[in-house]
Amino acid sequence: MTLPPSPEQPERRPRPTRHRGPVVLRGGEPNAQPEGSTTDQRLLDRRGPSDWVHTDPWRVLRIQSEFVEGFGLLAExxxxxxxxxxARTPRDHPHYAAGVAIGAALAQSGYAVITGGGPGAMEAANRGASEAGGLSVGLGIELPFEQDLNEWVDVGIAFRYFFVRKTMFVKYAQAFVILPGGFGTLDELFEALTLVQTRKVTRFPVILFGSDYWSGLLSWIRTTLAGTGTINAADLDLITVTDDVGEVLKVIQAADAARRAGDGGGGMQHVPVEQGPLEA
Structure with missing residues (x-):
């Protein structure tokens, strides 16, 4: 039975909620940081007095703790x-349906699905994996506008620093699947391509899903980057584009089998597929 609020104790209203990495803060906060700022911003902003000389070394411990938390959570x-x-993909959009289908197919093939843990296409992939009985992982990030992990995440962690989060995406993944997205999606795409191109990581598939969406970017890569020699023609083979969920699995499983057999040890062997890289 719920009692009405007494004059001495008025009804409690929901308090503003903020996140500082994995920490949830509600109501007032002593010595609060400027509204809308993030940990990354405060780390990289060198304007103001020189006290950053004394505070930045201590931030290393916080950065270290994020790596420890991430490795500890994801190691198994x-x-x-x-x-x-x-994150802006609506639930009634075909791109959302594609994300659900990809997440489900990966889960049914024995892969955990890792996303940024947010809404939109990320939620779709987490949802597909979770509904198919697979492991659905969300790696969130502190942003000026609050973005909680979506309800389909089974295992989740919120990071303060983008570079720590990116490390987790790469370290624990057999492949990257890139659904249509904006700046953040492009950032992850080109980060992965750079790491593979420079052999900082063993080569793994980078798959763009949605040929219509990616066709303009792929044309620019082919004609402008490769055409002017700012990348090698062979770098085009680092990307596969498809509209077929089955093709996504085929590419990932072929690379996985090659790696297990030791053929991928050198890190740069090409895994042929029927459609082929960059054929939109």
Whole structure:
């Protein structure tokens, strides 16, 4: 039975909620940081007095703790695939349906699904994996506008620093699947391509899903970057584009089999597929 509020104790109203990495803060906060700022922003902003000389070394401990938390949480993951895409994708959009289908197919094939844990395409992939009985992982990030982990995340962690979060996406993934998205999605795409191109990581599939959406970017890569020699023609083979969920699995499983057999040890062997890289 719920009692009406007494004059001495008025009804409690919901308090504003903020996140500082994995910490949830409600109501007032002593020595609060400027509204809308993030940990990354405060780390990189060198304007103002020189007290950053004394405070930045201590931030190393916080950065270290994020790596420790991330490694500790994810070290026992099974084989996994990172799926990226726009947080703005509505639930009734075909791109959302594609994300659900990809997440489900990966889960049914024994892969955990890792996303940024947000709404839109990320939620779709987490939802597909979770509904298919697989492991659904969300790696969130502190942003000026609050973005909680979506309800389909089974295992989740919120990071303060983008570079720590990116490390987790790469370290624990067998492949990247890139759904249509914006700046953040492009950032992850080109980060992965750069790491593979420079052999900082063993080569793994980078798959763009949605040929219509990606066709303009792929044309620019082919004609402008490769055409002017700012990348090698062979770098085009680092990307596969498809509209077929089955093709996504085929590429990932072929690369996984090659790696297990030791053929991928050198890190740069090409895994042929029927459609082929960059054929939109």
């Amino acid at each position: 993951l099974p084989r996994a695939v990172s799926v990226f895409g726009s």
